């Protein structure tokens with residue numbers, strides 16, 4: 001370990017629990033061949049994901065029925081006119097509502113700039129850009145960020161309603177009539193007021209993609225927020241170390257008030273403009289991490305209880321099959337691999353039209 005590594009580790013000691021988490025790349029460095037092998041695997045997965053996305057896009061603008069985010073249930077019944085026409089298909093990808101436009105703008109413009117700042121301003125404080133120590137850290141971080149965006153793209157392309165789903169013409173038990181769509185909707189589906197369509201196993205409307213999260217794109221959303229949480233945690237720990245370097249004497253108990261009310265500290269000249277900006281940046285990182293933690297814990301809570309967010313709000317408990325089965329119902333049979341890459345197939349046990357409920361599980365156990 002060279003002196004910059006040691007200095008950095010000493011800095012991290014001040015951050016406490018994050019130390020172990022952040023020091024892992026240093027251990028990678030010791031066994032460099034293992035690290036190279038890891039990079040090779042990540043690159044392969046990245047390439048596969050890019051190829052998949054490209055293939056989907058060509059398919060999307062070219063020909064054929066596509067997974068349709070706003071597919072109306074009438075479309076699912078066989079009337080496919082809603083998804084025809086290149087212009088219509090491309091138009092569907094553009095967020096229409098104000099909140100969707102703002103959120104998607106943040107995700108596609110602001111966040112990449114934010115990550116760029118961390119790679120080329122904050123990280124080089126300890127490791128010169130494109131040096132060995134920098135590359136060793138930047139590659140896995142870039143992979144996490146890449147996975148956020150690639151999962152997000154899959155989430156938007158796939159849509160919550162999937163494709164080739166044909167609703168039965170008879171009213172099946174559990175179906176309910178949707179007055180907005182004027183059709184019978186399957187159990188667990190709910191009408192989205194923003195997309196103005198019924199969504200299979202609707203979780204919530206995701207403004208960051210202008211699309212609902214439902215049965216067929218839930219796994220991509222979960223994988224994206226897991227990576228988002230991870231990278232937020234890493235970058236927050238870097239920015240804490242960065243701020244403690246900028247403040248003479250580091251972050252001490254006596255200076256904590258300057259972190260919490262930096263504008264007052266700046267107004268009374270306890271902080272210079274540069275320090276004030278650094279503290280604001282750290283506060284912003286904390287906000288991002290708090291938001292990511294909320295997203296991850298809300299999803300974990302719902303998986304634990306076998307509910308979607310809508311069912312949680314409506315207090316529906318009928319579909320809780322136990323934690324592992326709940327995860328399998330949402331993320332598919334290869335749920336343990338979904339965080340690695342969206343290109344890994346993970347077939348869902350349900351077609352989105354019928355779901356196993358607690359009563360069904362009880363009956364099945366009885367008949368054994």
Ligand SMILES: [Zn+2]
Pocket residue numbers: 178179180181182185190191192196197198199
């Ligand atoms: Zn509806």
Ligand SMILES: [Zn+2]
Pocket residue numbers: 192193194195196204205206211212213
């Ligand atoms: Zn929606």
